[in-house]
Amino acid sequence: MSFLNKHKTEAAVNTAPAADGLTGTAEDVDAVMKKYDRESNVRVWEGKPKTVIRFLMAAFSLFCIYLTLVDKSLPEVRLSLFLALIVIIGFLNYPIKKGHVRVNHIPWYDVALMVAGAGPFLYFVANAQKILLTSYSVISKDPFMLALAIMAILVLVELCRRCVGLPILFVVGALLIYTFANVRFGKVVYDLFYTTNGVMNTPINVCQKYIVVFIIFGAFLERTSISAFFIDLANCVAGSSCGGPAKVAVISSALCGMVSGSSVGNTVTTGSVTIPMMIKTGYKPEFAGAVEAAASTGGQIMPPIMGAAAFLMAEYTGVPYSRIAVLAILPAILYFAGIYIAVHLEAKKLGLKGLDKESLPKFSYLVKKLYLLAPLVVLVILVSNGTRTMQSSAAIAILVTIVVGLFNSDNRISLGKIVDALEAGGKGTITVASACTMAGIVAGCITSTGLASKLLRAIVSASGGVMIIALLLTMVCCIVLGMGVPTTATYCIMAATCAPILMSPEIGVEMLAAHFFVFYFGIVADITPPVALAAYAGAAIAKAGPMKTAFNASRLAIAAFIVPYIIAMNPAMLFINTTIPEVVMITITSIVGIFGVAAGLSGFVFRNMKWWERILCVVGGLTLLVPGSLTDLIGLVLVGAVCVIGYQAAKREKEAVAA
Numbered sequence: 001m002s003f004l005n006k007h008k009t010e011a012a013v014n015t016a017p018a019a020d021g022l023t024g025t026a027e028d029v030d031a032v033m034k035k036y037d038r039e040s041n042v043r044v045w046e047g048k049p050k051t052v053i054r055f056l057m058a059a060f061s062l063f064c065i066y067l068t069l070v071d072k073s074l075p076e077v078r079l080s081l082f083l084a085l086i087v088i089i090g091f092l093n094y095p096i097k098k099g100h101v102r103v104n105h106i107p108w109y110d111v112a113l114m115v116a117g118a119g120p121f122l123y124f125v126a127n128a129q130k131i132l133l134t135s136y137s138v139i140s141k142d143p144f145m146l147a148l149a150i151m152a153i154l155v156l157v158e159l160c161r162r163c164v165g166l167p168i169l170f171v172v173g174a175l176l177i178y179t180f181a182n183v184r185f186g187k188v189v190y191d192l193f194y195t196t197n198g199v200m201n202t203p204i205n206v207c208q209k210y211i212v213v214f215i216i217f218g219a220f221l222e223r224t225s226i227s228a229f230f231i232d233l234a235n236c237v238a239g240s241s242c243g244g245p246a247k248v249a250v251i252s253s254a255l256c257g258m259v260s261g262s263s264v265g266n267t268v269t270t271g272s273v274t275i276p277m278m279i280k281t282g283y284k285p286e287f288a289g290a291v292e293a294a295a296s297t298g299g300q301i302m303p304p305i306m307g308a309a310a311f312l313m314a315e316y317t318g319v320p321y322s323r324i325a326v327l328a329i330l331p332a333i334l335y336f337a338g339i340y341i342a343v344h345l346e347a348k349k350l351g352l353k354g355l356d357k358e359s360l361p362k363f364s365y366l367v368k369k370l371y372l373l374a375p376l377v378v379l380v381i382l383v384s385n386g387t388r389t390m391q392s393s394a395a396i397a398i399l400v401t402i403v404v405g406l407f408n409s410d411n412r413i414s415l416g417k418i419v420d421a422l423e424a425g426g427k428g429t430i431t432v433a434s435a436c437t438m439a440g441i442v443a444g445c446i447t448s449t450g451l452a453s454k455l456l457r458a459i460v461s462a463s464g465g466v467m468i469i470a471l472l473l474t475m476v477c478c479i480v481l482g483m484g485v486p487t488t489a490t491y492c493i494m495a496a497t498c499a500p501i502l503m504s505p506e507i508g509v510e511m512l513a514a515h516f517f518v519f520y521f522g523i524v525a526d527i528t529p530p531v532a533l534a535a536y537a538g539a540a541i542a543k544a545g546p547m548k549t550a551f552n553a554s555r556l557a558i559a560a561f562i563v564p565y566i567i568a569m570n571p572a573m574l575f576i577n578t579t580i581p582e583v584v585m586i587t588i589t590s591i592v593g594i595f596g597v598a599a600g601l602s603g604f605v606f607r608n609m610k611w612w613e614r615i616l617c618v619v620g621g622l623t624l625l626v627p628g629s630l631t632d633l634i635g636l637v638l639v640g641a642v643c644v645i646g647y648q649a650a651k652r653e654k655e656a657v658a659a
Helices: 006-013 026-036 047-069 075-093 108-126 128-133 143-163 167-182 185-194 202-222 226-238 244-258 263-281 285-301 306-317 321-327 329-350 363-367 370-385 390-407 415-449 451-463 467-481 487-503 511-526 533-542 546-556 558-569 580-602 611-625 629-658
Strands: none
Touching: 047 075, 047 202, 047 390, 047 415, 075 108, 075 128, 075 143, 075 202, 075 415, 108 128, 108 143, 143 167, 143 185, 143 415, 167 185, 167 415, 167 467, 185 415, 202 226, 202 306, 202 370, 202 390, 202 415, 202 487, 226 244, 226 263, 226 363, 226 370, 244 263, 244 285, 244 329, 263 285, 263 511, 263 533, 285 306, 285 329, 285 511, 285 533, 285 546, 285 558, 306 321, 306 390, 306 487, 306 511, 321 329, 321 370, 321 511, 329 546, 329 558, 329 580, 370 390, 415 451, 415 487, 451 467, 451 487, 467 487, 467 511, 467 558, 487 511, 511 533, 511 558, 533 546, 546 558, 558 580, 558 611, 580 611, 580 629, 611 629
16 A cells, blocks of 8 residues: 555655765666566656646545545445546556556557446446346346456456556466356356455455545645654654664654555655665665665554554454554564664674764754644544544545645645645555455455365364464465555455454454454565565665565564564463553563564674574573563573673673773
């Protein structure tokens, strides 16, 4: 998802300093983005055609706001109209393949596909009452009705291939083959197109109802320069400390990523500023790119916004948004604490310094800019107190953003910027909606075939009823399904497929723990090799090897690979069924535990650690992350012993040098 639309990061990229040869130029970044990120491969419109497309996209965004706030049509009518428009604007923006573009040109076959894809949905809208009153047995035997459905589904698949990629389509294709082999052809086609059990399943309904308005809100928020404010705030807090630029990257990316549903977009936006600073300070390029990629990806688990996933999780689980935001605090703290500790230890190991205090923003200046946070504050308050629906809260937050923009003398909002925001919101919707239609097909196939119970039996059989093995298999599934898919769409897929399996009595993961588990592993796909899009973006700016950057990012984000298991096996980390003293103890021991893991992987505490010390430190950290008195005691002893040994050894080395 492009909550802060990744298409609007180009201005930030162009500011990246590259004259010293240490970092990639804007052209380098654009080239890698176009190579690995499908959302960056769009048609080129100039002059009058560009103006027409621009206002068409803006009109689409306004219509989406109308649909979600005002329209009371039947779900089938509302979603069919929404999907018809998605097909039209989708083919207006995405060519058949990367680089296959000519200025102000759309091939005849794309026009044909646009008509062939939008036509069936518009036909459905015009004849909805008649179609919904017609029985399955009639429609499934009508060649015309079946042809319409097949044509629409195939065009949606092609659009998804263009703007999302192939991984999700491999899953969809395998499920469709299985479904057609086990269910009557007419029944499958009818369910997938003419009911809300297929293309118009929960994912696209959630997309149209909630996600779109949040995408538009994010696009407006970007016009207030809130990303620059977050970077300035991070510089003020940590810029002058040891290895300051890396810590700035962690803090600013956490804040920017909180309201951004795009790991890649966030990496490019903040990374074009922070990565060059890290390299100039003395960090290796692959480490600098990895820090930004890991932090930018983790921003989407940062409450209270969580890249809009918090609102979706509330919808899927029926748990109030305010509670989900609170439950997500400790896991997010552990994630960023792990990265922060790792960059601090790396700076100590390399003997790096911070930035000159005189060159950093003053706190008094930042205080004057606090009003930029007003839209986020209003959004959280409205959603938390339940006085407004999530979509109406987002709409009000959009109006607040416009008002804030009027008072922003540094970057005052204008009519042109409002149209730009609406245009960016429309573009950002295409990819998410396309992925959500595929998620609907996945859910529809599973429902039609009863595959959920078979998958459950298969996982239970493969795991032997052992929860940790079932979680491992689910993790692999989540990472594969999350490759190259927008965050919110990924979560929709996981919530419909993987979470119910974990929640089954045979495996027994608590509902919220299951949803957090699949959400986390759907996100880390962006930094997990081989399809690590955020790491590739960071590597492009740092002029580093993509695989080295990806592996470094995975190491830095180790908490994201550990914490979900702890949550699933013991929901106490989500403060479920715990007392206040237990919450305090879990928080303290978990932070010490993540320090142990980060230090062991870094190999430095006061001085370079020996191999056995690293092992003890990691083991001690892991035991501290498992809630329980015995594991806490063992972990504290191990981590404490390693720290004492390191301190004493470093002290002796220092005395020897002085002598």
